[in-house]
Amino acid sequence: xxxxxxxxxxxxxxxxxxxxxFADGGEDFPETWDEGTVELADDAxxxxxxxxxxEEAASRYSPPFGTELLPGMYAMPLHAVPKNHNSHDxxxxxxxxxxxxxxxxxxxxxxVGMRQDNIQDLGRNLLHFRxxxxxxxxxxYKSDVSKAYxxxxxxxxxxxxxxxxxxxxxxxxRCCCFGSRGSPDLWCLFYSLVLWIxxxxxxxxxxxxxxxxxxxxxxxxxxxxxxxxxxYYPAQQVQxxxxxxxxxxxxxxxxxxxxxxxxxxxxxxxxxNMTITLPKAERMDLVKHIRDFLRNAPRRSRSLREWxxxxxxxxxxxxxxxxxxxxxxxxxxxxxxxxxxxxSVSVNAEVTRHLLWVADxxxxxxxxxxxxxxxxxxxDADMVxxxxxxx
Numbered sequence: 001x002x003x004x005x006x007x008x009x010x011x012x013x014x015x016x017x018x019x020x021x022f023a024d025g026g027e028d029f030p031e032t033w034d035e036g037t038v039e040l041a042d043d044a045x046x047x048x049x050x051x052x053x054x055e056e057a058a059s060r061y062s063p064p065f066g067t068e069l070l071p072g073m074y075a076m077p078l079h080a081v082p083k084n085h086n087s088h089d090x091x092x093x094x095x096x097x098x099x100x101x102x103x104x105x106x107x108x109x110x111x112v113g114m115r116q117d118n119i120q121d122l123g124r125n126l127l128h129f130r131x132x133x134x135x136x137x138x139x140x141y142k143s144d145v146s147k148a149y150x151x152x153x154x155x156x157x158x159x160x161x162x163x164x165x166x167x168x169x170x171x172x173x174r175c176c177c178f179g180s181r182g183s184p185d186l187w188c189l190f191y192s193l194v195l196w197i198x199x200x201x202x203x204x205x206x207x208x209x210x211x212x213x214x215x216x217x218x219x220x221x222x223x224x225x226x227x228x229x230x231x232y233y234p235a236q237q238v239q240x241x242x243x244x245x246x247x248x249x250x251x252x253x254x255x256x257x258x259x260x261x262x263x264x265x266x267x268x269x270x271x272x273n274m275t276i277t278l279p280k281a282e283r284m285d286l287v288k289h290i291r292d293f294l295r296n297a298p299r300r301s302r303s304l305r306e307w308x309x310x311x312x313x314x315x316x317x318x319x320x321x322x323x324x325x326x327x328x329x330x331x332x333x334x335x336x337x338x339x340x341x342x343x344s345v346s347v348n349a350e351v352t353r354h355l356l357w358v359a360d361x362x363x364x365x366x367x368x369x370x371x372x373x374x375x376x377x378x379x380d381a382d383m384v385x386x387x388x389x390x391x
Contacts, residue, residue, distance in 0.1 A: 021182025
């Protein structure tokens with residue numbers, strides 16, 4: 001009878017029979033389609049083969065079933081890419097956008113997309129706490145789920161669309177994977193229920209999640225012993241770990257962090273001084289990428305995908321420099337109405353001027369001082385100005 005019961009039922013039913021990634025029909029698609037394989041470098045090929053063996057041992061991949069596709073099967077290529085821009089470690093990505101009859105073409109892009117918790121949500125929660133409790137010390141914590149998407153089983157009729165081919169050998173990928181347009185929504189559907197359980201049954205206050213990153217703060221001064229890791233953690237963080245253990249959600253000790261200051265989803269948060277900043281190394285990487293984008297543009301143009309990656313990175317950084325967002329308008333005007341990822345988009349003088357200004361601002365540093373961002377009452381204002389919004 002709980003109002004969240006439909007959500008609970010939909011997620012539990014998904015875990016019983018497997019999730020379906022919001023497919024849009026595909027009546028014109030062939031019964032079987034093989035997009036082939038991608039030639040991988042030696043280190044990438046070795047990584048992919050080792051990954052497949054580990055996934056098969058965990059029953060997330062099926063055993064090999066031969067070299068030919070059976071009716072209803074689709075095979076998409078695999079890639080091995082660096083985990084982030086400054087790492088040599090690799091992660092596997094399924095290219096569900098490859099070819100004319102890609103799996104992502106079955107999923108309407110207008111039916112996916114969600115707002116994840118971000119660093120500004122944490123800032124608002126901290127401000128609200130400070131207004132009620134003053135400047136008492138708090139613990140910041142961050143806990144990560146291991147193999148987040150891989151926790152979710154896919155519906156059997158979708159599993160046969162996820163054939164992977166490694167060195168000519170075919171396997172079925174049984175679980176949610178990186179590269180599918182529907183995967184982020186499926187994970188957030190599932191994990192929103194986990195967060196709800198953590199609040200209602202495990203009494204975790206104001207838990208936040210950015211995909212597989214869980215974060216928040218705890219005002220209890222005493223740390224609590226977590227036996228599996230033989231380590232003390234903030235009490236609220238221990239409650240989350242215990243819930244994961246109960247639900248058999250995998251996690252690793254090195255990804256469970258806490259402190260008075262902490263880097264959370266790439267931002268340095270100081271709960272005592274109430275500041276959020278972008279670490280210098282990340283700032284300078286972003287500055288270099290913006291300038292390389294403008295300097296190396298062949299014939300003053302870049303692909304739509306390169307534009308989108310750059311603007312996504314700048315938007316991430318603008319969490320601590322929100323006033324820079326206005327400088328992106330000229331870039332968004334260039335991309336309006338475009339959808340082909342490899343389409344060439346020119347870089348004009350206006351965009352160059354605006355993006356160089358953004359790079360200069362990030363290079364100077366700065367961040368958000370949350371104490372200066374408190375919400376004041378109108379009666380506290382020195383001046384009240386009313387503006388007419390009509391054009």
